[in-house]
Amino acid sequence: MSLLSVKITKRALHLVLFELLFVSLQPIFQKKTRVMQKNLVIVESPAKAKTIEKFLGKEYKVMSSYGHVRDLKSKEFSVDIEHGYVPKYVVPTDKKKLVSELKSFADKAECVWLASDEDREGEAISWHLSEVLKLKPELTKRIVFHEITKSAILKAIENPRDIDINLVNAQQARRVLDRIVGFELSPILWRKIKPSLSAGRVQSVSVRLIVEQERQINKFKAKASYRVIANFLLPDGTTILKAELTKRLKDLEEANAFLNSCIKAQFKISDIQKKPVKKSPAAPFTTSTLQQEAARKLGFSVGQTMMVAQHLYEAGLITYMRTDSVNLSNLALATAKETVHNEYGENYYNFRQYHTKSKGAQEAHEAIRPTYIDNATITKGTAQEKRLYELIRKRTLASQMADAQLERTTLTVTAEGINERFTAVGEVMVFDGFLKLYRESSDDEEDNDKESGLLPKVSLSEILEMQEITATERFTQRPSRYTEASLVRRMEELGIGRPSTYAPIIQTIQKRGYVIKGDKEGVERSYHVLALSKTGEIKESLNTETTGNDRNKLMPTDIGLVVNDFLMQYFPSVLEYNFTANVEKDFDRIAEGKSKWNASIDKFYKVFHPMVDKTLAIKTEHKVGERLLGTDPKSNKPVYVKIGRYGPVAQIGDSVDKNGEKNAEKPRFSPLMEGQSIETLELEEAIRLFDLPRTVGMFEDQEMTAAVGRFGPYIKFQGKYVSIPKTSSAMAITEEEAIELIKDKRKKDKERLIKQFDEEPEIQILNGRFGPYISFKKKNYKIPKTIEDPKTLSLEDCQKIIKEAGEKPVRKSTTRRTKKK
DNA sequence: CAGTGAGCGAGCTTCCGCTTGACTT
Numbered sequence: 001m002s003l004l005s006v007k008i009t010k011r012a013l014h015l016v017l018f019e020l021l022f023v024s025l026q027p028i029f030q031k032k033t034r035v036m037q038k039n040l041v042i043v044e045s046p047a048k049a050k051t052i053e054k055f056l057g058k059e060y061k062v063m064s065s066y067g068h069v070r071d072l073k074s075k076e077f078s079v080d081i082e083h084g085y086v087p088k089y090v091v092p093t094d095k096k097k098l099v100s101e102l103k104s105f106a107d108k109a110e111c112v113w114l115a116s117d118e119d120r121e122g123e124a125i126s127w128h129l130s131e132v133l134k135l136k137p138e139l140t141k142r143i144v145f146h147e148i149t150k151s152a153i154l155k156a157i158e159n160p161r162d163i164d165i166n167l168v169n170a171q172q173a174r175r176v177l178d179r180i181v182g183f184e185l186s187p188i189l190w191r192k193i194k195p196s197l198s199a200g201r202v203q204s205v206s207v208r209l210i211v212e213q214e215r216q217i218n219k220f221k222a223k224a225s226y227r228v229i230a231n232f233l234l235p236d237g238t239t240i241l242k243a244e245l246t247k248r249l250k251d252l253e254e255a256n257a258f259l260n261s262c263i264k265a266q267f268k269i270s271d272i273q274k275k276p277v278k279k280s281p282a283a284p285f286t287t288s289t290l291q292q293e294a295a296r297k298l299g300f301s302v303g304q305t306m307m308v309a310q311h312l313y314e315a316g317l318i319t320y321m322r323t324d325s326v327n328l329s330n331l332a333l334a335t336a337k338e339t340v341h342n343e344y345g346e347n348y349y350n351f352r353q354y355h356t357k358s359k360g361a362q363e364a365h366e367a368i369r370p371t372y373i374d375n376a377t378i379t380k381g382t383a384q385e386k387r388l389y390e391l392i393r394k395r396t397l398a399s400q401m402a403d404a405q406l407e408r409t410t411l412t413v414t415a416e417g418i419n420e421r422f423t424a425v426g427e428v429m430v431f432d433g434f435l436k437l438y439r440e441s442s443d444d445e446e447d448n449d450k451e452s453g454l455l456p457k458v459s460l461s462e463i464l465e466m467q468e469i470t471a472t473e474r475f476t477q478r479p480s481r482y483t484e485a486s487l488v489r490r491m492e493e494l495g496i497g498r499p500s501t502y503a504p505i506i507q508t509i510q511k512r513g514y515v516i517k518g519d520k521e522g523v524e525r526s527y528h529v530l531a532l533s534k535t536g537e538i539k540e541s542l543n544t545e546t547t548g549n550d551r552n553k554l555m556p557t558d559i560g561l562v563v564n565d566f567l568m569q570y571f572p573s574v575l576e577y578n579f580t581a582n583v584e585k586d587f588d589r590i591a592e593g594k595s596k597w598n599a600s601i602d603k604f605y606k607v608f609h610p611m612v613d614k615t616l617a618i619k620t621e622h623k624v625g626e627r628l629l630g631t632d633p634k635s636n637k638p639v640y641v642k643i644g645r646y647g648p649v650a651q652i653g654d655s656v657d658k659n660g661e662k663n664a665e666k667p668r669f670s671p672l673m674e675g676q677s678i679e680t681l682e683l684e685e686a687i688r689l690f691d692l693p694r695t696v697g698m699f700e701d702q703e704m705t706a707a708v709g710r711f712g713p714y715i716k717f718q719g720k721y722v723s724i725p726k727t728s729s730a731m732a733i734t735e736e737e738a739i740e741l742i743k744d745k746r747k748k749d750k751e752r753l754i755k756q757f758d759e760e761p762e763i764q765i766l767n768g769r770f771g772p773y774i775s776f777k778k779k780n781y782k783i784p785k786t787i788e789d790p791k792t793l794s795l796e797d798c799q800k801i802i803k804e805a806g807e808k809p810v811r812k813s814t815t816r817r818t819k820k821k
Numbered sequence: 822c823a824g825t826g827a828g829c830g831a832g833c834t835t836c837c838g839c840t841t842g843a844c845t846t
């Protein structure tokens with residue numbers, strides 16, 4: 001009772017205060033609070049809502065739906081296969097509050113304007129909104145705009161339309177198809193390969209790309225040839241002209257013969273060709289190209305780029321970052337023109353309009369550009385945000401700048417009696433144009449530093465003195481592994497995935513363990529060099545180089561390989577690179593009203609589902625991907641490698657014998673070590689795995705053992721575990737190294753403890769990954785940001801923090817679902 | 822997260838596309 005009364009008085013006090021404030025501020029306040037907002041506009045993003053509200057004025061309330069407000073249930077199939085594939089939609093729990101807020105405003109409004117994006121998903125969002133909020137058709141208007149400018153929005157308001165149910169149906173077809181594929185394929189993988197795996201229209205094809213690239217690399221055989229480069233001395237006696245033989249020579253013998261033929265030859269300039277070359281700027285950024293350039297120029301991961309871009313967008317500095325459009329608004333074009341004029345001069349300007357080439361683009365937004373193009377830099381924000389902003393601005397401006405004009409000169413050097421010719425190519429910039437501001441990078445590192453500069457002045461028929469000619473053995477390049485960004489580019493080419501999903505999909509395929517992002521050590525290889533000196537001697541040498549060194553590249557794991565091979569065998573049609581492109585054609589027909597969405601799904605399901613049944617019915621004696629390596633000479637038992645419940649393992653022995661009788665001895669298992677693969681592991685290596693756990697040595701009169709566990713190789717000592725770093729392994733680690741590791745770990749543990757209390761040893765203040773925290777009875781508690789030095793906390797302070805944290809509802813326990821019978 | 826894995830067996834996992842925070846140890 002007393003609590004309640006306090007509350008009431010407090011509330012009353014607030015009211016009085018508010019009244020006072022209100023009266024004093026009335027002239028300013030009145031308009032905003034008194035005028036009932038007749039119009040409710042709903043957009044997808046809150047940042048957009050904020051901007052638009054400013055354009056529309058006081059009669060419009062603008063709210064955000066935060067994307068979709070309704071979806072299929074996340075844990076149930078939710079598609080009624082027997083009755084026309086009717087989807088069962090629900091409002092997800094974390095959207096309930098938002099939906100009820102939207103509803104209360106919608107109920108009060110005289111008109112609700114559904115302003116979600118103009119694409120399939122956007123149309124569906126509007127439809128779901130109208131369903132969930134029970135909007136009255138006569139009071140509901142659907143509007144669209146592609147750019148967030150006042151004129152575009154006012155124009156949209158003047159031209160409302162109805163919800164396009166055909167487009168909505170195309171989205172439902174997309175949604176239902178993805179659910180069917182994902183929720184029918186994944187359980188097959190759980191049963192046949194490993195629990196918790198997943199398959200889907202987009203992720204499985206992405207994994208396939210990486211798997212096939214890796215296999216191409218494994219299959220690849222480098223072909224050698226000889227590249228010949230000559231240094232000629234010009235008649236002035238000092239200038240060197242470097243020229244390359246246009247043909248590559250087949251082998252050492254041919255190279256030798258060629259160099260021999262050059263000994264007495266008299267070289268001269270036999271041709272000079274000049275021709276103008278122009279270079280044009282790249283189109284403004286889309287999500288995909290931004291991710292690629294930010295990776296190349298700034299070293300950002302795809303996820304990082306999106307996070308930084310999101311911040312820029314929320315701060316109102318750039319336009320929307322999830323887009324497939326290269327289009328710039330008229331306003332943007334006009335300011336770009338003005339900025340180029342002001343900063344570089346009129347001759348640097350060139351009006352350009354770009355068109356999207358990528359498959360399945362829906363172009364609901366503008367290209368990614370600065371909101372205010374004239375702002376060269378941003379003053380607030382992190383270093384990353386500043387760098388990304390400048391990249392976006394340069395790209396945008398450059399896209400409206402003049403071509404670069406170059407003059408390319410090709411000199412040809414020949415000699416009597418020699419059939420082949422040497423050429424030297426030089427480029428001279430006549431007009432830099434857009435290159436003054438921005439140059440697009442290439443994935444091929446050689447491209448990026450292939451700067452051919454100015455050639456020395458020569459005249460036709462000039463005689464050259466040969467200084468040196470070298471023939472160097474060069475090899476053809478193996479295909480390159482995908483980076484996150486180059487995978488996105490390939491996905492976009494194939495039309496799989498959308499700007500909003502590129503980053504999450506890449507995360508998913510790594511989380512499932514199909515793919516890892518990592519480094520690959522290169523291998524040494526030797527190559528021949530033949531050098532002809534001006535005195536006519538030919539010297540041969542053998543040099544070495546490292547090749548195939550890779551950093552931060554995507555590589556398939558054993559699980560990825562096995563899952564991919566399995567899906568390729570039983571569901572080749574879904575794994576087809578153009579599966580998505582083909583179903584998109586269906587969706588387009590649905591959107592045009594030319595076909596029924598559930599008929600289209602039915603056509604697919606009638607073919608797809610029997611494949612599912614057939615695959616499930618197959619009884620195999622061995623696990624998918626299992627390989628018999630041979631027999632263990634010690635036990636005379638078979639040795640296998642396969643995907644176990646926790647990943648790749650080697651196995652000695654079977655649980656049952658040939659007659660199906662249970663063996664007395666259980667099989668033994670050992671996880672594979674880093675760098676090993678079930679595809680390539682050999683018998684001896686597999687048997688050696690069973691040497692673990694092995695005794696490494698003694699420390700403080702106790703035994704240290706080494707083994708490989710769930711989290712990699714470790715040392716076990718006194719019942720405690722210490723991880724072995726990548727520089728060593730469970731097999732190789734020595735007694736001394738192990739002792740060093742244990743000492744290190746002890747020191748770190750000591751540093752971890754900031755403070756402890758004698759009265760209550762269970763409370764500890766520890767240093768963790770995210771800074772100091774309090775640990776009590778196996779649970780962790782955050783220290784409030786107001787505390788500067790955690791050392792100063794007293795026992796009472798800590799107990800208070802624990803108590804207060806304990807009162808807050810724990811999310812985990814509330815999300816537990818009640819189970820069905 | 823904790824150093825396992827042939828089975829007595831519950832219940833769980835999973836898709837793609839829209840959107841942001843809240844929170845982590």
